Amino acid sequence: MTAIWGFGIIRGVRPAFIEQLQNAWTQSNSFLCVGLDPTLDRFPKSLSRDERGLVRFCSEIVDATQSSVCAFKPQFAHFAALGLEDALVEVIDYIHKTYPHIPVILDAKRGDVGSTAERYAEEAFVRYGADAVTVNPYLGWDSIAPFADYEDRGVIVLCHTSNPDGGWLQEYPVDDPVYLRVARLTAEKDTGNLMLVLGATFPELIGKVRQEVPSMPFLVPGVGTQGGDLDAVLDLGRSVDGTGLVINASRSVIYASDDDDFSDAAASAAHVLANKMEIVAKN
Numbered sequence: 136m137t138a139i140w141g142f143g144i145i146r147g148v149r150p151a152f153i154e155q156l157q158n159a160w161t162q163s164n165s166f167l168c169v170g171l172d173p174t175l176d177r178f179p180k181s182l183s184r185d186e187r188g189l190v191r192f193c194s195e196i197v198d199a200t201q202s203s204v205c206a207f208k209p210q211f212a213h214f215a216a217l218g219l220e221d222a223l224v225e226v227i228d229y230i231h232k233t234y235p236h237i238p239v240i241l242d243a244k245r246g247d248v249g250s251t252a253e254r255y256a257e258e259a260f261v262r263y264g265a266d267a268v269t270v271n272p273y274l275g276w277d278s279i280a281p282f283a284d285y286e287d288r289g290v291i292v293l294c295h296t297s298n299p300d301g302g303w304l305q306e307y308p309v310d311d312p313v314y315l316r317v318a319r320l321t322a323e324k325d326t327g328n329l330m331l332v333l334g335a336t337f338p339e340l341i342g343k344v345r346q347e348v349p350s351m352p353f354l355v356p357g358v359g360t361q362g363g364d365l366d367a368v369l370d371l372g373r374s375v376d377g378t379g380l381v382i383n384a385s386r387s388v389i390y391a392s393d394d395d396d397f398s399d400a401a402a403s404a405a406h407v408l409a410n411k412m413e414i415v416a417k418n
Contacts, residue, residue: 149231152266152289152328155238156352159205160378162236165409166369168206168354169401170242170385171196171226172213179395186222189214192397193226196389199402201234203409206381208354211243220263227264238266240354240381244293245282246271252281260288267291269332269354272317276324283328290329292321294344297334297357306340314340315347322348330354333372335363335382342371349375358408359387365411384408 149155160166171193175184182188197207207230214223227239241263245255259268259282267289270279282290295305295314305314321329331348333341335357344353353372357363365382372380388408392400 149235149266149287151287152238153352155236155266156205156289156381157378159237163203163205163409164413165203165205166378166380166382166412167204167405167409168208168240168381168383169196169200169204169388169405170356170383171207171209172385172389174213175217177390177393179393179397181395186219189217189219190222190225190229193222194229195398196401197226197230197234199398200388200405201237203402203405204237206238206240208240208242208383208385210385211241224263231264238289239264240267240269240289240291241265242269244269244271246274246278248274248278252278256281256285260285267330269293272320276320279324283324283326286326286328288328291354292317292329292331294318294321294331295333295337295340297336297361297363299336301334302337315343318344318347322351325351330381332356334361335365335368336361338364338367338371341368345372345374350379352379352381354381354383356383356385358382359384365408369412382412 173189173192178184178188178192182192209223209226214220230237230239241259243259247255259265268282269291270282272279272292279290294317295301306312318331321331330352332354333344335355355368355372358365388401388404391404
């Protein structure tokens with residue numbers, strides 16, 4: 136299935152997600168993904184705390200960091216909780232029109248079955264025009280299949296997450312833990328548009344999954360505020376061709392400053408991270 140974006144408006148056809156990602160790795164020479172998690176009460180005084188301020192904040196972050204990234208990742212709840220879904224559409228459209236080589240990952244962690252899963256897939260790829268979306272595999276493959284049917288879009292499956300209590304379920308049973316079963320199932324079903332989410336706070340588990348799936352790309356959150364080990368992620372997580380990582384940083388970049396210099400501070404933070412990834416990756 137090929138996505139036609141918009142409600143009666145064709146916004147244009149974009150390359151397949153994995154192709155976009157490979158091109159973005161080459162162009163940026165960086166694994167960095169900047170997460171867009173706008174929180175109104177952290178905006179500088181110069182920005183209004185409403186829809187226009189939110190769009191401006193995200194757009195300025197995008198402009199400031201675009202040269203350092205291989206992807207952007209807006210977090211759905213940070214828009215939807217405010218009733219600002221239209222702002223999310225506007226931000227994604229801005230990225231596509233201004234930086235068409237950079238893919239957009241919608242972090243929504245959807246998980247349901249049947250017609251509900253089909254509508255969630257339509258929401259992500261048609262309403263919002265995302266290039267990829269995160270999904271929750273708890274309900275099994277039939278909760279993921281409606282997303283994967285959009286062959287030109289990316290589907291990024293939660294495998295082992297960065298939060299401290301993720302192992303409560305994901306690491307059991309010990310002899311065949313859930314996270315490894317998710318990795319194997321995803322690899323078995325992959326036709327070229329699937330990825331896995333693996334938290335940087337558990338780099339040794341990233342290494343175990345990489346042994347199971349040597350080529351599939353990983354979305355890796357948790358290297359910024361959560362304190363994940365970037366060097367270990369790069370050492371254990373790269374795919375057989377030396378790429379295969381989309382390493383997300385959100386708050387440590389977009390809130391590098393709460394003052395009017397927020398975009399300059401974000402640019403500096405992103406540049407430092409991207410350079411560190413580049414230097415470590417070449418060692």
